[in-house]
Amino acid sequence: MNKIEKIGQQGKLTIGLELPLDNDWALAGDIKRKQDGRPFGVPDIAIHAKLAKMADDLGYAALWMRDVPVYDPSFGDAAQQFEAFSYLGYLSGITKNILLGTAAIVLPIREPLLTAKSAASIDLLSEGRLLMGLGLGDRAIEFPLFGKNYENRAERFRKGIDLMKHVWKENGYLHQYYTGINPGAEVYPKPTQETIPLIMAGYGQQTLEWIAMNMQGWFNYPRNVAESADLAKEWNNTVHRLQLPAKPFITAFHLNLVEDPNAALIPHRFGGSLGRNKLKELLYDYQSAGITHMALQLRRNSRPVEEAIEEIATYILPEFKS
Template structure:
């Protein structure tokens, strides 16, 4: 029997438990103090403070978090979206993070497949995976920003079909036997190097990507769903577990404003909430019970300094996650 080789997905998926990751950028620009600092810096609304970016990513890497996550925002649309993401081009950013981290999974949530040629995505992703020692989780999506498509001369309405084509191409390109050249044929004299460390890179779909649930369960290794109510996450996680069993990862996100008082109850707001660490741990336990494997935490609304919150999460929350009772397998 061939021994199982852990993948990057195993950093965020521990059977019966829940793991915690951090979503970039590592600033608190959406807090009152962050907004005042942005105005003083003269930065446009939606453009994050990246002055301590590398320092804080190294901190996360050394504190026991399971992953860092970034979004793919090629164009800053200040008029309609008002969000520049993490500013940097996604694969350049991943390569930089591969060089300054050693432990965390590097996740994208998510690379927009239809606006790039799949050969170049496959090459870039395999390069990041090799440089990071097999730590890439490639979150993929069809894109929800229509402005990007006409800028590139692409049709927005057919993005679902191109998404499927890109997934099929990448899966084939990462395998030995030559480069896909169309029509199901491969050219043995052409190869796409480097290869992923474990032969393939875990693919996680963000949102629905214009695909059916059956196609997603058959072709994806994980699901990354938008923050939602506990009832909605229960239904989504339950459907995923039925379709995929224990082999796939179910991931969501949470915008956290961690209160200084550990006993402060959870006060929900859109996409997250304000809570003391005790209530946040209780919330994580609820998510674990309904089948959430991993939660990516965004700290942009934090009223406290980001590094202070990271220290409390690492010192007082992460140790609790490992001591929660193991959830029975579905």
Template sequence: MHPRFQRLLGSKGFSIGLELPLDNDWSSDGQRLRVAEGRPFGVPDLKQHSTLARLADQSGFRALWVRDVPVYDPHFGDAAQVFETFSYLGYLAGITDNIMLGTAAVVLPLRQAWLTLKSANSIDELSDGRLLLGVASGDRPMEYPLFGVDYDQRGEVFRETVELLRSQGEGRLPAGARLLPEREQSAPMLVAGLGQQSPDWIGQHMDGWLAYPGTPDEHRRRVGLWREVGGDKPYISFVHLDLAANPHAPMRRIHFGASTGRLALIDELQALREAGVQHIGLHLRRSERPVGEIIEEIAEHVLPKFH
């Protein structure tokens, strides 16, 4: 296991983070605000993003996860956190101190490989070794012609870029040339999905797996498959959460997550841990309550149960 995961998972081997954007634009109030401001569906309100990112850091969440969505596609209806992934991570590195910074996940075929390496090394240096580099082959066909990439070749490009990132370009630069900044230890790489590769290749070349959201039973099955190819490498996933004001509110399953009070949330997180999940990123865009309130409640009542 990459040593950086010890910082992420802690002594209990399980931790909780947050998936950006830190907005509830998919809630009923969020939708009304979005319509009033003329934003398309899936484009969040980012006015409080820096305040909430600092709050997450100060409250003890272990990671902030950002996605890589180069072009807003109305058919998908999700602009993620709007800002370009590495640019935003550089900003987050400057306004936070402890929280780890993860990508979930950088679409490698849409990026020039050497610049991806330089960007990752830059963020890792600027954040004092807090980068978790999630990577993927992508799934939005509209983007590939815009970037001059053959959609059907994305698996091959993904594999070649991973190999460059792994080697840090060693042996590929002209004599005397260096790609700066150089890192003695590369950030761990985690894959979302399979990147158009075989499970065996993924288990051999990746440091962890970013799994799609699911129930504890679904994760138990997936964890078993991951252990066959990835051994003890971390298994990480996400939960879409609408946290009720009533802590005793029962759990109601929603798409990719749950609407629930905090007591049932604690039970759900415990079940996920028992299923083999080692880190959960909470996605709060469906939350009917203000995001800051939820961050504070989870920090006070939930994180101490697991961190």
């Protein structure tokens, strides 16, 4: 089984975690944030390595991170703070089995050749555990800072995808894309597979047909079960119509796992508060809706994040083991 199949088997849900592993959006976490003097949306990363190792040891399928190069107070979210590829390199060295996903690298503000080289490096260092989620970017403040045009980012996104796939190939010579280049010039290292699994975050101003043809999976924003089911059906129908192999449908859930195991769901933005037994039922509903991987985000968790990670691993993960 290759790495994308680990989260892409139809009818089987796998469970991952979204970084940062902090509860800075909960009341207790917000109090600590203020005591530490951190702006809103800047998480506590003091024990990030311990928690990442814990997730790996306990059998979570994937760790997901975002690409936020600049903290913008108007957005109020610094993600995991670390630069994405630097952090992926670190995580690849301290974990063994867990997949390392990006949701998502903002390709239009990055140089595609260096992005391709960075991704191939991580893929090799992690022994093939990279899932490269890519997005268009929605923070207009970032584009002029990197000397990039915001308006034509969708076109640059497509060109960047094509270039990265090309240079990852053996004999992926650069003169086929650039004039005046030595015919033998190419980018090393090469990844463990001809193409690193690419996952689209959202639509990125692309058609669903383009996403299905060019990407190996689709990561959607958190939605309720019914809305997710509609999108998963549309995705699977598109993949089938284009006569492609089944591809994963991934989403996330902002979880507050409360102490009462039978506590019913109280929805909040992008997720909800509930006990582990109701969480199990909810995840079965998402599985039936066609979701193949769920990334749980714990920034709203009212209890210590370690407790939630351990409780989910004990009572939930065994239910969804392939």
